[in-house]
Amino acid sequence: MTSFAPAALLGRAPEPGSGRFARTLRYLCGRPLVFAFAAVPLAIVLLLLGVIVYVSFLENLNDGLRGALTLRHFEALSGDPLIYSALWNTAGFTAVTVATAMLIGGSIAWLVERTDLPGKRLVYLFMTIGLLVPTFFMAMGWVFFLHPRIGMFNVWMMRLFDLENAPLSIANVVGMGWVEGLGLASLAFMMTSPIFKALNPSLEEAATVHGLGRWATLTRVILPLTWPALLASAIYISVIAFAAFEVPAIIGLGNRIFTFATVVYVKVTPDQGVPNYGLVGAVSVLLIVISGFLSWWYFRVIRLSHRYGVIQGRGYQPKLLRLGKNKWLCWAGLLVYFLLSKLMPLTLMIWASLLPYFQPFSMEALQNVSLQNFAIIDWHLVWRGAVNTLVLVFAVPTLALVFGTAISWIVVRSSWRGRFLYDWVAFLPHAVPNLIFALSAVIVSLFVLPRDFPLYGTLLILVIVFVLVRISLVTRVLNGALLQINRELEEAAYVSGLGTVATLWKVMMPLVLPAILNLWIWNALLSYRELTIATFMVTQENITLPVVVWGMWNGGLAGQAAAVSLVFIALLIPLVALYWGLRAKSGFEYAPRA
Amino acid sequence: MIKITQLRKEFPAKDGVFTALHALDLEVARGEFFVLLGPSGSGKSTLLRCVAGIDIPEGGEMTLDDRLIFSSAKNVLVRPEDRGLGMVFQSYAVWPHMTVYQNVALPLTHGTRRIATGKVRDRVMHALSLVQMETYADRPVPYLSGGQQQRVALARALAVEPVVLLMDEPLSNLDARLREEVRHQILSVTKRVGVTVLYVTHDQTEALALGDRVAVMHQGRIMQIAPPNDLFNRPANATVAEFLGKVNWLDGSIAASGEINTSIGRIRAETAGLQGKVRVGIRPSSLQVSETSTGEANEFGATVGAEAFLGEQIELLLKLPGNTELELHAPRRARVRWLDKVVYCRVDASEVLVYQE
Known part of the structure; x- marks a missing residue:
């Protein structure tokens, strides 16, 4: 937005030759508050990143940040066998996750967008909501199913065929990747369906007219055209998988299979002594470098996909492939996916919550079924977690939207050259694993801030970090929403006599409202299920509901953990219903990417 | 205002x-x-x-x-x-x-x-x-x-x-x-x-x-x-x-007051205040075409190199001496084939555009 502040107010004439500077100055004088306001969260992002990098070079934190500098931690890092195994595990885990998620999610997206599959709305609904089911919940369900010792499938198979060992185990890199991939398939679906939807059908028709069969059209035309966009989605998912904590923690920790995220967790929660923050900082720097590379690659590929110009704004009526009898086969595949990713974990969690210790289904086990777990749960703790979580659910999306709107406004509507800096910093929380922000916030609150500023262990510190990591998504979606609103709509308002306030309130606000409402609820839901960041920051005081579940699971109380997570899921239902209702009402057509 | x-x-x-x-x-x-x-x-x-x-x-x-x-x-x-x-x-x-x-x-x-x-x-x-x-x-x-x-x-x-x-x-x-x-x-x-x-x-x-x-x-x-x-x-x-429409451009030089030498011959036009080398412009709509010579000034013989039927009118591309081509718009007439014919085209002196090179 150009500034309309009268030049007379600024006491400086736009002198010849100083045009750009004068314009910038006029702009800044018009809206300095917005610029300063939007800079606050971005400054904290940079501060937290700066601190964690600095700490990795710091001898120790006894004197806060004033200690001597050293390369000792990086040397320790390079000599640590745990780091090497984590490197390979994380690479394998990420590869399996991306392959699983893209194959399942991409196929379903293609079915929904490009074929005449019946019941598309149902599939769409399921995939959207699927993204909200917490990964830790699914992971726990899969442990009950495929654990080498107690897993239901394995126990049955061993009994049935008189086997010595479990035929299948979840407790390895492939198993963890599979579970993570099943969860992220929803995200892969969200990301790939616009690609298939936007593919210009005339390109396909041209192939058909010139004699290419279906298979040749798919492999010679569609896939080559869409691969940059598909690759970009795959990289985006790999950024998430690379730093994933929940599945490696639930499945891997107990079996001593570490990825980077769980290595960091183990290092900051040592069995004895104090955490070695220097070493943790060094691991974080490694994480930042690797995910920074992945994000750089993502942007390169995205640019390439834009060059292909596959994604176009026009509303096509794409030609749909007739499935014929194959549609039953497709639905069978879909049902298997639904079963494996949602229904089976849910069933086993309910079953587990009713047993004192986990046993497979049997008449014998049925004797032990009781609500005992629900009775012995520390409900005070659950209540405290629920209240804290509720505060986060309302505070985080609200604040993230307020800050995000200011940032997006500057990025999209200002003519100031420095706006790209805002955009870039706002993207950092996506490019950098979130747990690093949590770690750094803990370090800052314990060692950097003065002692009479007790931030550590408060709900406030959770709110701050939650808001920071949400800002990437909020600004990205709002940038898109604001860009979609033709600039001339705003200019028409000014020229026809509406002032800034009336323009914002009567014209701009109603136009972005669907996006804002949608973002609010979506971020509320993501804050509700957030485990990773909270795990690194909570104390008994600011504990959240997912961390209560994690604490019980980690402490070996699988039955109680299952019980509490069922409560957790039950509380999720009204929020999801609200989201779905509003989505239908506002006609807002997509869920923002997580 | x-x-x-x-x-x-x-x-x-x-x-x-x-x-x-x-x-x-x-x-x-x-x-x-x-x-x-x-x-x-x-x-x-x-x-x-x-x-x-x-x-x-x-x-x-x-x-x-x-x-x-x-x-x-x-x-x-x-x-x-x-x-x-x-x-x-x-x-x-x-x-x-x-x-x-x-x-x-x-x-x-x-x-x-x-x-x-x-x-x-x-x-x-x-x-x-x-x-x-x-x-x-x-x-x-x-x-x-x-x-x-x-x-x-x-x-x-x-x-x-x-x-x-x-x-x-x-x-x-x-x-x-x-x-x-x-x-x-x-x-x-x-x-x-x-x-x-x-x-x-x-x-x-x-x-x-x-x-x-x-x-x-x-x-x-x-x-x-x-x-x-x-x-x-x-x-x-x-x-x-x-910018206001297609123009046929010719290089020319002022021969005398009101007369310009070009590759297709001498053209009469308003030349007040111009001297030496000039650019001569003739709009396709300023050119009239006929199969017989009228003997008037600013008339040039040519052969039709190409014709395109545009409905309301016919677009002709004329080949003139000196390897020059002129585009012109002829009125539509039933069943007349122009291609390869020898024709005469004429332009009014007041419609010739002349600019100093």
Whole structure:
């Protein structure tokens, strides 16, 4: 937005030759508050990143940040066998996750967008909501199913065929990747369906007219055209998988299979002594470098996909492939996916919550079924977690939207050259694993801030970090929403006599409202299920509901953990219903990417 | 009505600044329909946006109805909402979350030119009736066609009774037939209301059909300001001539007063004030073709190298001595094949364009 502040107010004439500077100055004088306001969260992002990098070079934190500098931690890092195994595990885990998620999610997206599959709305609904089911919940369900010792499938198979060992185990890199991939398939679906939807059908028709069969059209035309966009989605998912904590923690920790995220967790929660923050900082720097590379690659590929110009704004009526009898086969595949990713974990969690210790289904086990777990749960703790979580659910999306709107406004509507800096910093929380922000916030609150500023262990510190990591998504979606609103709509308002306030309130606000409402609820839901960041920051005081579940699971109380997570899921239902209702009402057509 | 002096506008570019308007002067009279014509990047839209207040110039002065709205020397900058304008945009820019009525009414209820609540309805309906959209008042605008949306935009701009109506390529998003229809409507409505119009377009037909006067812009400068007829017949330079339609160009040199030597022979034309090498331009529509020689001046023998049937007329490509080709438009005649025929073409001395090389 150009500034309309009268030049007379600024006491400086736009002198010849100083045009750009004068314009910038006029702009800044018009809206300095917005610029300063939007800079606050971005400054904290940079501060937290700066601190964690600095700490990795710091001898120790006894004197806060004033200690001597050293390369000792990086040397320790390079000599640590745990780091090497984590490197390979994380690479394998990420590869399996991306392959699983893209194959399942991409196929379903293609079915929904490009074929005449019946019941598309149902599939769409399921995939959207699927993204909200917490990964830790699914992971726990899969442990009950495929654990080498107690897993239901394995126990049955061993009994049935008189086997010595479990035929299948979840407790390895492939198993963890599979579970993570099943969860992220929803995200892969969200990301790939616009690609298939936007593919210009005339390109396909041209192939058909010139004699290419279906298979040749798919492999010679569609896939080559869409691969940059598909690759970009795959990289985006790999950024998430690379730093994933929940599945490696639930499945891997107990079996001593570490990825980077769980290595960091183990290092900051040592069995004895104090955490070695220097070493943790060094691991974080490694994480930042690797995910920074992945994000750089993502942007390169995205640019390439834009060059292909596959994604176009026009509303096509794409030609749909007739499935014929194959549609039953497709639905069978879909049902298997639904079963494996949602229904089976849910069933086993309910079953587990009713047993004192986990046993497979049997008449014998049925004797032990009781609500005992629900009775012995520390409900005070659950209540405290629920209240804290509720505060986060309302505070985080609200604040993230307020800050995000200011940032997006500057990025999209200002003519100031420095706006790209805002955009870039706002993207950092996506490019950098979130747990690093949590770690750094803990370090800052314990060692950097003065002692009479007790931030550590408060709900406030959770709110701050939650808001920071949400800002990437909020600004990205709002940038898109604001860009979609033709600039001339705003200019028409000014020229026809509406002032800034009336323009914002009567014209701009109603136009972005669907996006804002949608973002609010979506971020509320993501804050509700957030485990990773909270795990690194909570104390008994600011504990959240997912961390209560994690604490019980980690402490070996699988039955109680299952019980509490069922409560957790039950509380999720009204929020999801609200989201779905509003989505239908506002006609807002997509869920923002997580 | 509009007075612009020494207006300068710059945009930051990769290598320093890009000057979109070079110290530009312009005056538009009250009630005049004034068209800015130019190719994309000529600065015509930038000029309009500076008048609107959406873009801020780096230097110069602008007054609207004797009121100073911008002056770099006197440090004056009036906000767009305070300039009393109406504007129609290329993208229509009707607010998609409102009905037709609400779009026209909003500036009257919440703008700087708001009127008494009781009078809003009459004013809106009057504006809508001007563009024959009153029956659509309660329709949400996304349900309207492009032409209808543009008429709503016109009604919205007129409803505030602007001192000047700005129009930024309002027809370019419409298809050819609709364009003509809306063009007629714009002309009749603006003349009826008597509003001063500043109209931007890159289409010369539109400019010639609409403008009382037309300014041709090129690279941030105004090349010529004239009524459409003068502009077409007496373009100030080759660039303007070229922009108003196809021209056959010949190299020539002044032989005597009123006579020019060219590759196809001696051409008679007005040559006052010219000497030495010149460029000679003949529009395809200025050339007359016949199968027999009339013996008059400015007649040249040629063979037809190509012909294209265009419906209303026939486009011929003539081959002349000296490897010269001339394009001309011949009237349509039944069952006459021109190709490979030997013909004679003639041009009136007053229709030959001559510019100093």
